[in-house]
Amino acid sequence: xxxxxxxxxGMMIAPLPGAxxxxxxxxxxxxxGIAADVVDEAGRSLPxxxxxxxxxxQPWPGMMRTxxxxxxxxxxxxxxxxxxxxx
Numbered sequence: 001x002x003x004x005x006x007x008x009x010g011m012m013i014a015p016l017p018g019a020x021x022x023x024x025x026x027x028x029x030x031x032x033g034i035a036a037d038v039v040d041e042a043g044r045s046l047p048x049x050x051x052x053x054x055x056x057x058q059p060w061p062g063m064m065r066t067x068x069x070x071x072x073x074x075x076x077x078x079x080x081x082x083x084x085x086x087x
Contacts, residue, residue, distance in 0.1 A: 003027040003054075007078065009062030012036065033060060 002014040013036060015021075015028035022028070030036040035057040038046050046052045067073040 001025055001027050007064045008056075008060075009064065012056065012060075 002011045004011045004013075011031060012034050013027040013030050015023075015026070016031075020029050037055050037057055038050065038052045039055050040046055040052050043055075065071070065074065067077060
């Protein structure tokens with residue numbers, strides 16, 4: 001299985017047979033170059049196995065970059081739900 005959205009432009013989290021542990025029905029780990037994390041409402045990283053918000057901490061080459069030419073709308077829609085962090 002994999003995890004992605006139309007806005008991400010491609011798979012973000014997926015198993016790599018022979019390189020990562022496989023569990024049926026699991027998307028597994030972020031692909032190389034994808035900075036995924038699970039955080040709480042304050043944007044703090046959570047320990048493995050604890051529920052929270054799945055976030056992508058950095059941009060990547062295939063992601064959408066604007067909403068109909070409106071960069072501010074894009075930023076507010078996709079990057080503003082949680083407070084910014086340094087991590």
